[in-house]
Amino acid sequence: MWRRAASLSSLIFSSSQPLRDQGAYSLKAWKFFCADSSKGAGYFSKEKNLFITFVLGGPGSGKGTQCAKIVENFGYTHLSAGELLRREIASNSEDGAMLLDTIKEGKIVPSEVTVKLIQKEMESCGNCKFLIDGFPRNEENRIAFEQIIGAEPNNVLFFDCPEEEMIKRVLSRNEGRVDDNIDTIRKRLKVFAASHHPVIEHYSKKGKLYKIDAIGTEDEIFERVRPVFAACEGAQ
Numbered sequence: 001m002w003r004r005a006a007s008l009s010s011l012i013f014s015s016s017q018p019l020r021d022q023g024a025y026s027l028k029a030w031k032f033f034c035a036d037s038s039k040g041a042g043y044f045s046k047e048k049n050l051f052i053t054f055v056l057g058g059p060g061s062g063k064g065t066q067c068a069k070i071v072e073n074f075g076y077t078h079l080s081a082g083e084l085l086r087r088e089i090a091s092n093s094e095d096g097a098m099l100l101d102t103i104k105e106g107k108i109v110p111s112e113v114t115v116k117l118i119q120k121e122m123e124s125c126g127n128c129k130f131l132i133d134g135f136p137r138n139e140e141n142r143i144a145f146e147q148i149i150g151a152e153p154n155n156v157l158f159f160d161c162p163e164e165e166m167i168k169r170v171l172s173r174n175e176g177r178v179d180d181n182i183d184t185i186r187k188r189l190k191v192f193a194a195s196h197h198p199v200i201e202h203y204s205k206k207g208k209l210y211k212i213d214a215i216g217t218e219d220e221i222f223e224r225v226r227p228v229f230a231a232c233e234g235a236q
């Protein structure tokens with residue numbers, strides 16, 4: 001465990017906190033909770049019962065791609081904030097038109113809407129290990145999560161990718177998304193540049209941030225991600 005922590009130090013942004021403090025306690029509590037299926041509603045608001053990783057990075061930085069690999073290798077439940085919003089739009093909900101307009105304009109949806117969708121998924125999920133992808137995108141998102149869910153992430157991954165590469169990837173994503181066009185991506189990159197630093201800084205100061213170089217093949221990048229999760233498994 002301690003040897004692993006040392007080898008991970010290069011991934012951590014100005015972190016002085018030992019890896020043990022970044023999740024081992026919560027993971028122990030998670031094992032206890034998962035063995036005790038009699039716990040009632042609202043369990044998710046008790047931070048010690050959850051193991052949460054936020055997955056951050058600009059549009060096209062590879063968050064979704066790497067989350068799929070983490071799920072496959074480490075058994076997490078993947079909650080993509082963008083995907084939950086797209087599902088909400090597709091379900092013809094009351095908020096649908098506002099959400100679609102916000103996403104087309106490359107802006108961030110009001111935090112309460114997004115956090116409520118995440119909350120619903122967390123409440124209905126039997127697993128306690130969550131990857132929350134594309135969230136929090138700004139300080140408002142971060143604070144709303146803490147207030148509504150009553151929990152903080154154990155770890156935060158940040159995929160660091162140059163803008164030109166993000167543009168190239170988004171424009172060749174080919175998933176039929178309304179925001180995968182050059183106008184929207186330029187707006188999204190401006191919003192990203194203006195809003196992600198305080199969030200990253202916040203988690204960096206708490207020693208929870210792992211900055212991952214997002215350039216390389218998908219497999220090469222996963223080899224940079226793997227030690228973060230392998231260390232958590234090792235702590236069990």
Ligand SMILES: Nc1ncnc2c1ncn2[C@@H]1O[C@H](COP(=O)(O)OP(=O)(O)O)[C@@H](O)[C@H]1O
Pocket residue numbers: 057058059060061062063064065066169170172173174214215216217218221
């Ligand atoms: N390392 C990589 N190199 C090249 N293309 C990639 C890489 N990782 C992901 N992609 C592709 O780039 C696009 C954006 O990836 P995605 O995982 O959807 O990013 P995000 O969720 O951060 O927007 C997808 O088409 C994906 O297949």
Ligand SMILES: Nc1ccn([C@H]2C[C@H](O)[C@@H](COP(=O)(O)OP(=O)(O)O)O2)c(=O)n1
Pocket residue numbers: 057058059060063064080081082083085102103106107108109110114133134135136137141179188
């Ligand atoms: N926390 C979030 C996450 C996504 N959204 C909205 C705005 C984003 O541009 C879209 C798409 O998000 P998504 O995470 O799927 O996008 P990328 O995978 O980064 O390309 O959803 C949001 O408003 N708030």
Ligand SMILES: [Mg+2]
Pocket residue numbers: 063064080082134
């Ligand atoms: Mg994505």
